[in-house]
Amino acid sequence: MKQATDLSVLVKNSGEWLKGTGPESDIVISSRIRLARNLAGFPFIKKCSDDDRRKIERQVRTRLEALAGWDDIQYVDIDSLAEVDRQFLVERQLISREIAEAEGSRAVAIDPGEQYSVMINEEDHLRLQVMHSGLDLISAWEQMDKLDDAIEGELLYAFHPRFGYLTACPTNVGTGLRVSVMLHLPGLVITQQIEKVFRSMQRINVTVRGLYGEGSQYTGDFYQVSNQVTLGHTERELLTMVGEEVVPRIIDYERKARDFLMEKGEQDLLDDVSRALGILSTARKISSEETMHYLSKVRMGVNLGLIDDVEVATINKLFIHTQPAHLQKLQGRMLTTSDRHIERANYLQRHLRDSGSLPEELN
Amino acid sequence: MKCQYCDKPATFHITELTQPGGPQILHLCEHHARTVLQKEAPSPIKTITGALAKQLQLGQTKEELQKLDKKECPSCGITFFEFRNSGRLGCPMDYTHFESDLTPLLINIHDSLEHTGKRPSRAAANVDAQAELISLRKAMEAAVQNEDYETASQIRDKINEIQGDPKHPGYVPPSENDDADSEESASGEGGGL
Ligand SMILES: [Zn+2]
Ligand SMILES: [Zn+2]
Secondary structure, three states, X not given: OEEOOOOHHHHHOOOHHHOOOOOOOOOEEEEEEEEEEOEOOOOOHHHOOHHHHHHHHHHHHHHHHOOOOOOOOEEEEHHHOOHHHHHHHHHOOOOOHHHHHOOOOOEEEEOOOOOEEEEEOOOOOEEEEEEEEOOOHHHHHHHHHHHHHHHHOOOOEOXXXXXXXXXXXXXXXXXXXXXXXXXXXXXXXXXXXXHHHHHOOOOOOEXXXXXXXXXXXXXXXXEEEEEOOOOOOOHHHHHHHHHHHHHHHHHHHHHHHHHHHHHHHHHHHHHHHHHHHHXXXXXXXXXXXXXXXXXXXXXXXXXXXXXXXOOHHHHHHHHHHOOHHHHHHHHOOXXXXXXXXXXXXXXXXXXXXXXXXXXXXXX | OEOOOOOOEXXXXXXXXXXXXXXXXXXXXXXXXHHHHHOOOOOHHHHHHHHHHHHHHOOOOHHHHHXXXXXEOOOOOOEHHHHHHHOOOOOOXXXXXXXXXXXHHHHHHHOOOXXXXXXXXXXXXXXXXXXXXXXXXXXXXXXXXXXXXXXXXXXXXXXXXXXXXXXXXXXXXXHHOOOOOOOOOOOOXXXXX
């Protein structure tokens, strides 16, 4: 494991999970698994002294350093990071906003492919995360299960024979497992069926949260489906609930909505996504809401075969790399909001104009 | 329309489709939308206060609840009131100290009380030993605060003794111990079930 003093390695790359590969990746952006674990013998974070936190951090770090095959893992001391760097890790989905904004000793270990990360001293002593591209929960879980076993090693986790893994918040107790699938659902949004679809699922133990716009307002069209309960079901049962019972149904509805839109008015749709691509590749100043709105349309256009010279991976990457801290890290300096609008437009142009013909290195 | 949390215009509109309350729409500026979206669990405090309110309806009297609010965990010192307000417990022992008080809450949230999933490979922690360690650490800090270094060092020895005993459930292997000088105990394996 290496102590990372700056984030330059991460800035240059982008995560595995953004590749736009994996099952159902036209609709499913990513599959994420998160486990909450706490060390026995220490209070939960809320009641930890500064000294307790330092001890927890040291104990876990020592444990991680002893792991085989962890030579390339980057260890980042979050407490000593500048705000823009913490924000960068949040945008990259490698750390939570909670840990970014907390105080005291806290850290994250990140693998070079950005498939997994281990947060230390978040709401729980340990938060393990595995992220895969597309709908790929089973293999993400298998990776997580091994990671959990390896890290546990000689650490003693707080565990109750009846309640399972003990967590600071009772909403996570038991398995400590949160399974989340990020979906891109522009078809259901355009056909105004999204609420109906989710309402029909309210009796199932899942939580759906989404980002969308009103009427002609900007739209993101992204929705995250997660398990609501963590106690009383095995990990496999929770994976099945989200990955086999709920998500495939939503995917099915989204495909039908897209088919309907294509049949009803392919020309209108083509016009809409082409204009979106036009704005993104010619604008001189653009906000992040507007960027998301048009990127969402372009992404659907690419997946429907209406736009053929842009890669889904490029679009996925642009969603992340056009966010404020990313723009500032890529530029290597702080930017005001209006500078960011200009820089974002520049960045989009470089990636979308004659896309495909532009080699990666120039970006 | 203005953001619910500040004076900036609301450009994001987020639906929280949580059951059983039905969809809830939040109108937010860019900054607050990010804050909300990047938070993990949808408002655990709301889940917890909701569940507790239900308990109150189910026959728990105000007096009983007031009494419960004063109840305190002997290991970490958290009161039930503190927990109720933050939605976060203070230490693993709270699940034991407040077991009967948390039971209806857990049923409300998870509709279950029995963990059926994965178990740690090491000996499922002995509850008393964990409580002891937490209390000792607290007592040691208090002694340091009072500049009673003799008591503090006695407690420290006691902590090290517990952590240095491989058979003790609070055992921490030497490599992870803060005082790296205790090299005698061989390995932490053999926890068994
Ligand atoms: Zn706001
Ligand atoms: Zn406690």
